[in-house]
Amino acid sequence: MKNTATRDKLIDSGAQLISQQGYNATGINAVLKTCGVPKGSFYHYFSSKEDFGLAVIERFASSYDKTLVALLEDNDTPPLERLKRYFAAGRDHMHECNHATGCLIGNLGQELSGQSDTFRDALNLVFQRWEQRFVRCLQDAQARGDIAPHTAPEALASFILTGWEGAILRAKTLKSVEPMEQFEKILFQQVLVPSS
Amino acid sequence: MKNTATRDKLIDSGAQLISQQGYNATGINAVLKTCGVPKGSFYHYFSSKEDFGLAVIERFASSYDKTLVALLEDNDTPPLERLKRYFAAGRDHMHECNHATGCLIGNLGQELSGQSDTFRDALNLVFQRWEQRFVRCLQDAQARGDIAPHTAPEALASFILTGWEGAILRAKTLKSVEPMEQFEKILFQQVLVPSS
DNA sequence: CTTAAAGTAGACCAGTCAGTCTATTGCTTT
DNA sequence: AAAGCAATAGACTGACTGGTCTACTTTAAG
Structure with missing residues (x-):
């Protein structure tokens, strides 16, 4: 080979x-x-279609992880600004694909995690790696005092990933990035704030 | 017939x-x-499989809407408590189906909205009806002063539906309701609060 | 009692599915 | 040059797909 x-x-x-x-x-x-x-x-x-599918997931994940690192671990940019750029990139992609594609991992998670444990495990791992990238970015934000220290970064990361995936789904059915904008707006207004 | x-x-x-x-x-x-x-x-x-699929969606939506009304428009219960019961019911359902099923409308939205505009429109309509139920509940909460009046109920409803659908997706791939709990916790701690 | 329509029943169709098989080509090592 | 393996090539298979077709049974109306 x-x-x-x-x-x-x-x-x-x-x-x-x-x-x-x-x-x-x-x-x-x-x-x-x-x-x-x-x-x-x-x-x-x-060896099979499943084997192929897993390879597609693997490739996408490792390629996407690079852009994720470039966006979320860019130490020249304030952490919350990095997050905003990440969201903006997601919206751009949604426009580029005519609101049809969304997130490959999210799509497959929805379609396959009830069908095959092999796929579910693979997709879950990708999600968890993404969450870890968010955690690090949020830790930076807490260290700088940009967001309140009373909520664990892990909890916030889960909240953000969860909400963002939902916003992508909603944007697909609505054929508009409005839910993504709505999510981001309330997130930065109410959740990612210095103090409550 | x-x-x-x-x-x-x-x-x-x-x-x-x-x-x-x-x-x-x-x-x-x-x-x-x-x-x-x-x-x-x-x-x-x-007349076709698509026709059948649309009938399935219609039936599910109208049946589910009844339980939604029962939960979210129960005027004997404070509005935020109604929301909490709605979330609890969602978690119960997730347990019942062994974290495999999730939300039929969300599943189909993910799978079909890029494939068929007919399906996309039908599913989008269901989502919008759900959002309206949330709006009414949130209006009640604002009227009672349970949540701050500065954010439009429509925006909050979109945020909640979006986040909840994402939490369901995440719960499926993780085989755990933890993301649903996480979402609810931060939502009530940071977003649905009397004042900011 | 007759007749038409509603509904049941399943054999059957062309097309597609994932996957197998054999044959052949191209490159590398000896 | 010969052997051996990686890779290409696509015809082919059985199972299954959504959908059609004809025959039959039940129900309701006149």
């Missing part, structure tokens, strides 16, 4: 199609067609 | 299976098998 170009093409096409249509609605043949790879190659690199 | 018993059986089985597995993963034959109805009857009552 030296040549990874074909494997990469498969994963890229798969990520795109699965983002748009979901896992179950995306057939292997459709993936092959969009990237012009024969079926023999697919089953050379992946 | 006088005899609705068969139609009802189909919708009930469909709702159950779609809740568990999603729309795309639920075949018509599987629905027929679980309620022992032949295919001829199915296409007698529904």
